[in-house]
Amino acid sequence: MASVPVLELKGITKRFPGVLANDAVDFELARGEVHALLGENGAGKSTLMNILYGLYTPDEGEVRLNGKPIVIDSPRAAIDAGIGMVHQHFMLIPVMTVAENIVLASEPRSGPFLDLEAACARVSELSSRFGLAVDPEARVESISVGQQQRVEILKALYRGAEILILDEPTAVLTPQEAEELFEIIRSLTEQGKSIIFITHKLNEVLEIADRITVLRRGRKIDTVPKAGATERSLATLMVGREVLLRVEKGPAQPGEPALAVEDLHVLDDRGLEAVRGVSFAVRTGEILGIAGVDGNGQSELIDAVAGLRRATAGRVLLGGRDVSGAGAHERLDAGLGHVPEDRQRRGLVLDFTLAENIALHDFDKEPASKFGWLYPRRLVQRARGLLEEFDVRGGGPQTPAAALSGGNQQKVVLAREVSREPKVLIAAQPTRGLDVGAIEFVHRRLVEERDAGRAILLVSFELDEVLSLADRILVIYEGRIVGEYPPDVSEHDLGIAMTGGGAEAAA
């Protein structure tokens, strides 16, 4: 570490109108190091990295590359300086092959023509050197998410990256895929590449990082070596106070089945069978967790239970009543609450005010309205109480939902669903994209609702979440339930079941 760092950010300050997004942030990266950048949403991680990648120009401060000051005013300049970025959302063209995607924008040519053979050869050479196994001739749309991520990394390496910025890279991966990614990262650093690893997951930081820089509210709080850091110490640095990492909950006291699903079959948008004969029951006073990798039929299953998608076969029973033929409206009235997977696309009307959003399910009933006449003032009154109870910050009843942060938006959705006192509450990905503080709030609230006697169906791609919240865990794989586990099951076993290896184990 005595040598000159490959990269230094000194006193980076970035102001947005009314906001100090980065406040004199220092950051340095040594050669061959994995340096984690840890912080809650809005802590300024993305701003800092966007400055480094040339998407923003800093108001103050300088960037030094190998000890020399450098101006990065565009992603092109960043790439030329050997800085590559793998975004959370991949920027690949699905119908093109892996090799075509990688060489895009700097294609090897022979004459005026694209030299695909040279491209493939170069890709193969890179992928074998860094242990990034991927078929250069496969189409991107046909490979897994984990492999797509490798393509993104290869793309950066192909362009000569010495410094790689990985933005929340494990968010889309299974535990096994994440392990493989860590292997890749190790092999990269062994060969002298330096990695900036952005995340808000504490366990990953401790597994992969050499040093950890924590940002909070735009400021650098500290840079600590991995040795000596614990999840608890990092969480405290991140949030600025002691945080409950594990959900505190007593044992469940399950009662009668409140939601029963029997041999449900559901098609996806393409007309393929996404849910293939799923049966389960959720009892009052328990949280049933459904674990699985994204895209194994969870969305279709939730939609079918909520009445938003027609099941081709099977039954859904709410409190013993068969609601298979009922629409969404009727099921809501029959005691279903639903925190949807995608709060921005489905959970909220972003252009509506918070008061209007909170009324989304019962604007057509008293006291919100009478004989079709709406009472906006009553909506506002009701919203005011709920916003306070759920500690929603950043706006009042008349604020458009779009103006809130993700965490506060989710609190609004949760407030609406819970305040209707449903018998059954579906919570789909309830903490996706939320920071530690908001996650704590949502988790605590879900446990409270369980203890109030509601049946909660929790569907999540986050193993941690399912493990810490659920009283029973079902694993869904390719549209089937492939096993039921107690909450003390090991992450490893669940991970294997989630990728299809558990069918025999559970049987």
Next chain:
Amino acid sequence: MTAGEPAGGGTARALTAWFASRLGGILVPLAAAVLAFLVGGLAIVATGHSPFGAYLAIFEGTGLNYPFPWLEERERAAAARNLQQTLIVATPLMLTALAVAFAFRCGMFNIGGQGQYWVGLIAALFVGTQVELPSFVHVVACIVAAIVAGAIWGGIAGILKATVGAHEVISTIMLNWIAIFGGKYLFELGGPLQGTQEFIPRSASVLDSARLPAIWGNLQPLHAGIFISLAALVVYHLVLNRTTLGYEVRAVGFNPEAARYGGISVSRNYFLAMAIAGTFAGLAGALDLLGWKSHVATGDFDVGVLGFVGIAVALLGRNKAVGILLAALFFAALQVGTSTRQLDPSVFPPQLAVNLSTIIQALIILFVGAELLIVSIWGARRHIRSGPRRVQPALVEPEATE
């Protein structure tokens, strides 16, 4: 930092945002109009006339100078006649604009105002010529017939969208042509509803009992229909903002997926919104007929554009009741002020004035439409200089107040 601070900052921020959005809502259409007149002025210069003289003449032709205290009696009488014309034209324009605006708030683009206008007019004409009723009842009956016809015409497009997903732009355009050619067929020589004059392809005139009363002037007086249009603006505002129906329509317009999740039937609202849009346009047809037209000729179907100008009015008026009122007056004034009979040929040739009016209208639509482009260019500039406009306020807020 206390807990109260971020909330307070949030309110202030929300207030400024609200104010900015309101201000922007007025400024952009205003800027578009000013810019359009400037460019129109260049066009006048190109024809070798003085833009000031021409614009002054056009302004006087609109009758909007009527309230000026310094007018002489003869001038005031002329101004009154002009203003009556402007208001007569504005009356249906408000309604055809509402037909666009209501559908738009439900996320649809109703190009069918013209067809809905015609079927409304034809229905009112049928009741107004074929049925005999006491005077007030007769007017109401005609209007109801027009509203129903307009609702059906709009509703067809709504049903097609709700059931088979046919895009409303396509279906309303086709319905326009059906209304236009259907109308021509009805009133052509030998057509089923041709009037009493054997060699003139036009309808009979509505009975006196079905005429809207005149309220101002005598040559071609302003009729009471304007009150109905103004009432329709109020109804529009109330339905949209104070009823569950309006809530549903807006929810579907903003985010159909969230509406569906909320238990709202999206397809039902597509149908209802188009049917209601149709009632506004159908009403426009009735008011024109009962207020001053009293009959229709086959040639009228070739030149009717009120439904289309309504799109521009809604666009300029930003789908808001007050905005539509002002925009309708503006477009009506422009049309009347540049019409042949108002202009002194020595100041500005009327045939050029009609073209000038079209140029200005087109420019306004272009500029208002380009707002999106301008805003996004502006946003991109800000983005490059200082980052995204949509920073997440709640999360970054504590930093700002700290």
